[in-house]
Amino acid sequence: xxxxxxxxxxxxxxxxxxxxxxxxxxxxxxxxxxxxxxxxxxxxxxxxxxxxxxxxxxxxxxxxxxxxxxxxxxxxxxxxxxxxxxxxxxxxxxxxxxxxxxxxxxxxxxxxxxxxxxxxxxxxxxxxxxxxxxxxxxxxxxxxxxxxxxxxxxxxxxxxxxxxxxxxxxxxxxxxxxxxxxxxxxxxxxxxxxxxxxxxxxxxxxxxxxxxxxxxxxxxxxxxxxxxxxxxxxxxxxxxxxxxxxxxxxxxxxxxxxxxxxxxxxxxxxxxxxxxxxxxxxxxxxxxxxxxxxxxxxxxxxxxxxxxxxxxxxxxxxxxxxxxxxxxxxxxxxxxxxxxxxxxxxxxxxxxxxxxxxxxxxxxxxxxxxxxxxxxxxxxxxxxxxxxxxxxxxxxxxxxxxxx
Amino acid sequence: xxxxxxxxxxxxxxxxxxxxxxxxxxxxxxxxxxxxxxxxxxxxxxxxxxxxxxxxxxxxxxxxxxxxxxxxxxxxxxxxxxxxxxxxxxxxxxxxxxxxxxxxxxxxxxxxxxxxxxxxxxxxxxxxxxxxxxxx
Ligand code: SF4
Ligand code: SF4
Numbered sequence: 001x002x003x004x005x006x007x008x009x010x011x012x013x014x015x016x017x018x019x020x021x022x023x024x025x026x027x028x029x030x031x032x033x034x035x036x037x038x039x040x041x042x043x044x045x046x047x048x049x050x051x052x053x054x055x056x057x058x059x060x061x062x063x064x065x066x067x068x069x070x071x072x073x074x075x076x077x078x079x080x081x082x083x084x085x086x087x088x089x090x091x092x093x094x095x096x097x098x099x100x101x102x103x104x105x106x107x108x109x110x111x112x113x114x115x116x117x118x119x120x121x122x123x124x125x126x127x128x129x130x131x132x133x134x135x136x137x138x139x140x141x142x143x144x145x146x147x148x149x150x151x152x153x154x155x156x157x158x159x160x161x162x163x164x165x166x167x168x169x170x171x172x173x174x175x176x177x178x179x180x181x182x183x184x185x186x187x188x189x190x191x192x193x194x195x196x197x198x199x200x201x202x203x204x205x206x207x208x209x210x211x212x213x214x215x216x217x218x219x220x221x222x223x224x225x226x227x228x229x230x231x232x233x234x235x236x237x238x239x240x241x242x243x244x245x246x247x248x249x250x251x252x253x254x255x256x257x258x259x260x261x262x263x264x265x266x267x268x269x270x271x272x273x274x275x276x277x278x279x280x281x282x283x284x285x286x287x288x289x290x291x292x293x294x295x296x297x298x299x300x301x302x303x304x305x306x307x308x309x310x311x312x313x314x315x316x317x318x319x320x321x322x323x324x325x326x327x328x329x330x331x332x333x334x335x336x337x338x339x340x341x342x343x344x345x346x347x348x349x350x351x352x353x354x355x356x357x358x359x360x361x362x363x364x365x366x367x368x369x370x371x372x373x374x375x376x377x378x379x380x381x382x383x384x385x386x387x388x389x390x391x392x393x394x395x396x397x398x399x400x401x402x403x404x
Numbered sequence: 405x406x407x408x409x410x411x412x413x414x415x416x417x418x419x420x421x422x423x424x425x426x427x428x429x430x431x432x433x434x435x436x437x438x439x440x441x442x443x444x445x446x447x448x449x450x451x452x453x454x455x456x457x458x459x460x461x462x463x464x465x466x467x468x469x470x471x472x473x474x475x476x477x478x479x480x481x482x483x484x485x486x487x488x489x490x491x492x493x494x495x496x497x498x499x500x501x502x503x504x505x506x507x508x509x510x511x512x513x514x515x516x517x518x519x520x521x522x523x524x525x526x527x528x529x530x531x532x533x534x535x536x537x538x539x540x
Binding site: 110185270351 | 445446447491492493494495496497498499507511512513529530532533534
């Protein structure tokens, strides 16, 4: 019914009709699907939560004399960066920890500072200490480098996250008799609490469950700036169990995203410390969904009551990779503050921030309404349910002793 | 001289069922008000008391508690939230033993009620952006 080009024309004229994925629920109730689909151009989504598979790569520029960091060692504020690239390209992952961090030696470790915190400081415009050693070559003679760097001094600084924005996620609970510390937070014994991590009805991939509009090249809100969907994220699994409404009840789809770090904001890329687990980063992502048809609009009206997640025991089923789940609960139940599991009332808390997700969806809406942000046509769609993807686990094989 | 003090007592697991508070009343003639009692995630007993009595008896009572293996903190410690760091995720809600955090059901912002806080410290390492700060 509408094309992305037509929507972009309206955006440029400042006439686009835009709602957030929360607002659209009532709009469609009021106007009916057909009328709303004719009138609405874009629905905006948002999510802000810990996303461990996030990283940034940098080209720091050449020193005089030159140094080859590739194959050497580089630390940014004591956090090790990856150097297996060209002379002055480095990559920093958000879960990287200083070599002397005590980790879980005294359990649960605190993980005060890691790669995500370095990225946050860089984005905030701060100077970061770079300390490097190299082996030296004829063309790159230098062996040591110690300097301050900031985003404005270096060439490229690119956020590149291999997996963000999981379509759905487990609800974590602990059936054992002692507290456990997980990437889903501290879980009290005997099902003392249940933690979830999704923006539910506002989350990008819940609003386009079959990836009809989101694809490679989709322009998005990323870390407070503009970014793009680069690829499907790692572990992208369109064939996860789905409900009758098509909405996945398990992990399912993911996005790999990319964008210029220099135009992002520290408010939307936040270093996090997960007690007993490690350091990570919260990433803010918002995806615009062009309302090209009634079907696409219908998907965006999904509510928390219609989205279900699996409750998994993180003291046994999760670490032992058992497929067992304890229950399926809706995000409406989770947001009520308690869920009932095996006859017990279990208090719930969230790891992703709903108010921040709302803020992202509203910011993106604002950008589009002001004509500052236009939509892109994806180059190719994300792999869908018919792509034949089967999510693999690692089945270990013996390494035979090499006979010479 | 009479004193009234608010203190936080932490009982290791082995002391949880012992009649320690009873001894405070019987041996040291202290009056008490229980402000909060719970079991922490670590299975310790957590008790917030207002104790009233004579200064010397109070000091002896505290001494007795320390010798028995009870960890004592005065309530003068203050835990506050750095509003700029807080992302309103909600991870603290089920961690806090006194229910000092609550969700605003409309905005889903996480509200912190300092009056309910007993400065137990549990939320400090549990808050992912480390927004909860302790002041002495
Ligand atoms: S855990 Fe920390 S960031 Fe999250 S709501 Fe509580 S105080 Fe705020
Ligand atoms: S220190 Fe934190 S967890 Fe403890 S009572 Fe205060 S708010 Fe609750």
